[in-house]
Amino acid sequence: MTIQKGESNGGDTPLLTPGQPGETSSLGLFWPPKETDYYRAKGFFKKAILSPTHFDRFMWKWNSLVESDRFTTNGREETNDEKDKKNYSRVTLRAVVANEFLQIHSGELQEMVEAIIPLEGGVGNVFACTSLVYFGKNHPNRKSDDNTNKSCIENVRNALSEEERTPEQMIATAKNNGYTLRHIDKNKVYTNTNKEVQQLFALYQPFGWSQAQVVELLNSPNRLIAVAKKDGVIVSAGIAEMATESIRFDRNQSCALDMVELTDAATLVVHERKGLYSAVSTILLQKLAKKYHNSPNELIIFGESNASAKGVLRTSKHQGRTFAAQIGRDFGYGESGMLNQHVPILDRGEKIETARDRYNNFYPTFINKSKLLSKYGNN
Template sequence: MSKEISEQPDNCVPEADTDSIGPTWPPKESSFNRIKGIDTRGVITDTRRLSEILTVLQDLRQACLKDEKLDRASVRILIENNLLLKSSDTLQGFGEAVIPLSGSQDELQETSLLYLGFNCPKRQPNPEELRQSITNVQHAMRRDTASFKQIRARTLEQGYQLGISDFGERVNDEQVWSEMTSLYKRFGWNSEDVLDILRKENNILAVASLNGQIVSAGIAETVLLTFEDGVQLRMAEITEAATREEHQGRGLYTAVASELMFELYKKSAEKQLLDGQIDLVFGECNGNAPGVLKAVRSLGRSFSHEYSLTMGIERVVPGFLPQHVPIAGAKRSTPYNDLFPAYINRQSLAKFIEENR
């Protein structure tokens, strides 16, 4: 049995995984004994192509059953909404979560990002912990969106400074390296892990500082996916958030995440986010961290679990990623955590920032 890790609600740090979005197509072996991939061949609009994807997953499952190491697959596809609803029963055993892309670009108004996957028998959730995680998410779903202006003001009133660390500073300033390494080291990250994520030019780093020292940080990993049918999707995943223990419980997780969202909004409004506008901001949230879930909701993000309930497909697409990665700081009895995607689209991001500034 794996060791239990004490809960730290101001942190959501995968254990030394510095590339969250992962490979495209075909699926490849990835971190934490997984096979991952995003199908970039184009939006799936017919049952033939969907059946082809499901066959790939069936073959991967057979291969994983014979493999001593690999025990999970996770793939993402773009799918037409009508096809998703019409074919939802065929996803039984593979459907995990769905993120609607309405509110992004015109070409994707009737399209969703669908997570498909499976776990081998040795990598299954603890049923009691999973039920509690679902309860945590459903409680968070009732929370109202907060005011961006008030989030920022509350943090500044406590004496903290908020800002974005520009690329030149974070790759050349040894003090930033040192403080970030110190912040993340208790999660098993070493200095090379930290430097790797700082050196990725498409990553955005937001920090909260006190007396000139970084005490909380969060990262948005941005990516431009170009599909073979000409569709382009600009995504940002908010991940790797950490707060020094003595500064937890002061709203810094929420403040840093809101700073990232504001920076994404600004770059998008100026069409400077990967030379264009953001389509989707999301994160894969630890269901066993109620504080993180509430913060995510207060920042205007919706849960995939909620969307599945609304669309009546929760039986086949429940809205979570079972035993996906280990999140340092969250108490658990299993080797990995069950994650719940939460998202905000371009239009909703602009509304959150503009109405609450």
């Protein structure tokens, strides 16, 4: 089998962290930052950056990470007196930032900003004129070569030339190939004896998930799971991880941001190239449209798509997602939109251990609430 966010070799967020659906959130909404999988220091700043004063607080933590002697080449060697400290070769932080601030300071932030996802806001909404920003920095030894970068850019250009499709078109291939599409029932309590547990375990086991962790995944209230079945057996699955984060705008005002990441898609090898990722991720979007229809909160739905997976990138465009790579130039960040050497994606048959020292690039793609409801809310 292959694990992916699309129809070949990779997907919206890799399932490569060995078996940690409950322990390690793909969303990573924690602060202060901490060392996570694949030699990354990762975090989400909980205060909106609206002014230089706000930014100074963020930069204090940023500088402490990128100037640390722990920011080095890959490796987790421990000294006797620093057993709890790990090395990292990539710093990746996110924050909500005022668009005006981004534009005014584009010169000095050029090397830090990796991707910009504008938030929709609305009349009187504090998130209006702000963006969710990826800040990133890699050690010099963790960089893509020029040929890889050129290939990734060409892949996204080709994807952007595709036309959007309707939800019906997105699921037609899978249905015509005899697959049934379903959402996992979240009103059930799952145990090891449930067939859903056993079938999803067979799907995800090659990537380190234990049966107990699959049970935890199924029982998590923060994850929606869509599946494709053939002859009553789950052969493909996709996951939407949901969270609500409180963002502080000033001392007296904090506002809720609903975030959803499309992640951890898997398809059995013999069922690849049958339109299953397109279908499974589409019915997830339909479910999310129903779930968030009446929510008063700001909402952003996104995925981090493997830049080498052409089918994944095309699916993102077909679904009406916007690429962050389309946005940066509007703010003065013409080369932004790609997460450089973010995490590894396994090739078929490759062991997790052998992928520790090589990584893939990713393109964040997103859809805001108004587009979600207009495109997916009537199904």
